[in-house]
Amino acid sequence: MSKEILINSSGYEARIALVENGMVLEVLHERQARESIVGNIYKGRVEKVLPGLQAAFVDIGMHKSAFMHASDVAKQNSQEGLPDHMSRVQNISSLVHEGQNIVVQVYKDQIGSKGARVTTQLSIPSRYLVMMPREKDMSAISVRITDEDERQRLTTILQGLNEKNPGFGLIARTNAEGASKVGLFNDYRFLKKLWEKLSHRIENNPAKSLIYSEFSLDKRTIRDEISENLTKITIDSLEVYRDVSAFIQDFAADWRGELVNYQGSRPLFDFHNIDDEIDKALSRQVPLKSGGNLVFDQNEALTTIDVNTGQFVGYKSLEDTAFKTNLEAGHAIARQIRLRNLAGIIIIDFIDMYDPEHKEQLLHALEERLSEDSSKTHVLGITNLGLVEVTRKRTTDTLYNHLCEPCDRCDATGMVKTIETLTYQLFREISRSVKQFKASKVLVIASVNLVEYIFDEHNESIAEIEETLSKQLSFQAEESYSRDQYDVVLL
Known part of the structure; x- marks a missing residue:
């Protein structure tokens, strides 16, 4: 079992991805304005x-x-x-x-x-x-x-x-x-x-x-995850790389893994497709390889997960189809619970099965995968209706609530990315575009709300980006643009 930690750090945000055998298991965020105080x-x-x-x-x-x-x-x-x-x-x-x-x-x-x-x-x-x-x-x-x-x-x-x-x-x-x-x-x-x-x-x-005061996000993640199974830590910030290097020397000098300062032209999370995984984790529906799918519904009290066969029709019988879909769903659900940082009461509506052995195998597979989770997780029995109750310790907000907010256009029945999340997404797009194409200046055309927020809250971040990229940034507010719409124009 090979583990890797990817650390994407900027002056305004730290993001960490835990990857196991090439698959993203967890994504951790911490922003200057919303630093966690758990452990303090x-x-x-x-x-x-x-x-x-x-x-x-x-x-x-x-x-x-x-x-x-x-x-x-x-x-x-x-x-x-x-x-x-x-x-x-x-x-x-x-x-x-x-x-x-x-x-x-x-x-x-x-x-x-x-x-x-x-x-x-x-x-x-x-x-x-x-x-x-x-x-x-x-x-x-x-x-x-x-x-x-x-x-x-x-x-x-x-x-x-x-x-x-x-x-x-x-x-x-x-x-x-x-x-x-x-x-x-x-x-x-x-x-x-x-x-x-x-x-x-x-x-x-x-x-x-x-x-x-508890360690910063990068240090406490390394403290909790460092072991012989952790083979590589990749960091895209030289300052954080030096800080982490000194921390490992003091804290885990016997670690034999590889510490890398990433200097590629593409952003670290973009290179490893982490941003795509984050976007998928924000979606309500998750497809399964078999053709089935999972549907997630979250509210303040609990999360429900519905398992559907979708296009998967199986090979032998209805029981066989349900068992194979549920088994695949159990593995996917365990990963999604960690990736989305779901907590509290989680109700899983598996497809009905009648074979007691199949039910026992499903519960065992789900428990085995969830046992790898560092947060305390308990799996209760499966009912006659195929419902499984899972409880998971809540310490921080879910990925969904951390990155999104209630939509003011649909009476809070849906979610949209926060203006802060859109800002950081725009900053990453600027960095990605400049590194891929030659330009002397950068013009950002965006919605009035987004431009006003950037000028009000992120003047220092703009100056930092200009210094890092050695490019001049200019912003143009466009009233016809929707709240989350923007374009990066290279001049």
Whole structure:
């Protein structure tokens, strides 16, 4: 299993594609204006306690207060010397009070109108280990490590580290499988020094301040994905390439993969057809090779996926046709869930099958493919109607909601790309055109809305593009152009 990471970075946006055996599995985005804060630790202040919801709002210094449920604070209090009977009480008023300073970690970004979700159960991952400051005696192994001898080896090493460490518990990540004792000790030493710094900040920093900031998107992706299966990392920005190179030397010096600074004439994502895959992932319908298709419908509460046979008629019987289509659909659905970053409740309407063995094989195939997902995913049973319920942990917004917005021309029954997405798409088109054809100047003809937004929000980006391409850019607003229409004219 060969994995590759592609990193496309500019001053305004970072995009990362995870590719396995030539197939795109995940696409990650981060923009300057919407950087993820998942993993960040804050010293906050309880702003309001809501006993009816068993929750509290915590001011962490952001424009919107974070939300914390009672279940996210109980374990912390049990570690701080409260009696056992009180630590089991789920009444939020018994756990926190208004005006209280409290250390919390973000585990879910602000999505839509909802503020970030936070917990007092802190966890900080490194390459092989996860530090658990609130669980001082914890010594656990990732469930994805199934070899009993390896689990016992890691357990012995972790117990030895915990004996020397009074400050925090440890969990061995999946990447720890086969890691040397020296590598694990180096990870532990890094986490110990980090916790000493964080403890000092918690003690001395005022409320509503940032205590720990998670790595940037490129670094945390490499931290989570780097292994012997990761054979290549390709980066199209020299600055990011140098930064990542230094990070790997400090964090994973034993990695033997290839780090490449891409300098091709075609944009990196264009060269690997990643943008085409993104556009397909934004579409409602996904074709299957057999002739069948998948239909995706998303709303705030859940996502439904309908499996259709389409033009596929099979070779033997209706049962055989349904089984083969469902099996192919199961593999495609597992990939699309990761690619689209679907989360929450996912209902899959497979084609009806009657053979119990076929149903069991389908569930096994779906579970096997979803087990490769880094997000926690659970597959529940299949009903008589062929419905399968899947739950997936939500930490960031879906690809669809990240790149699109409700259409004001159809009463929000459809979606269009945001003006920000259109801007970055235009910037990439300018770069692509200039690199392919000779020109001294570039004229952009676009809709009034798009031109006004670029001048209002992206003057610095325009200057940066002009400097990078050594070309002069000029813009012409055309009232007859629709919102998403533009042309790049080379002069």
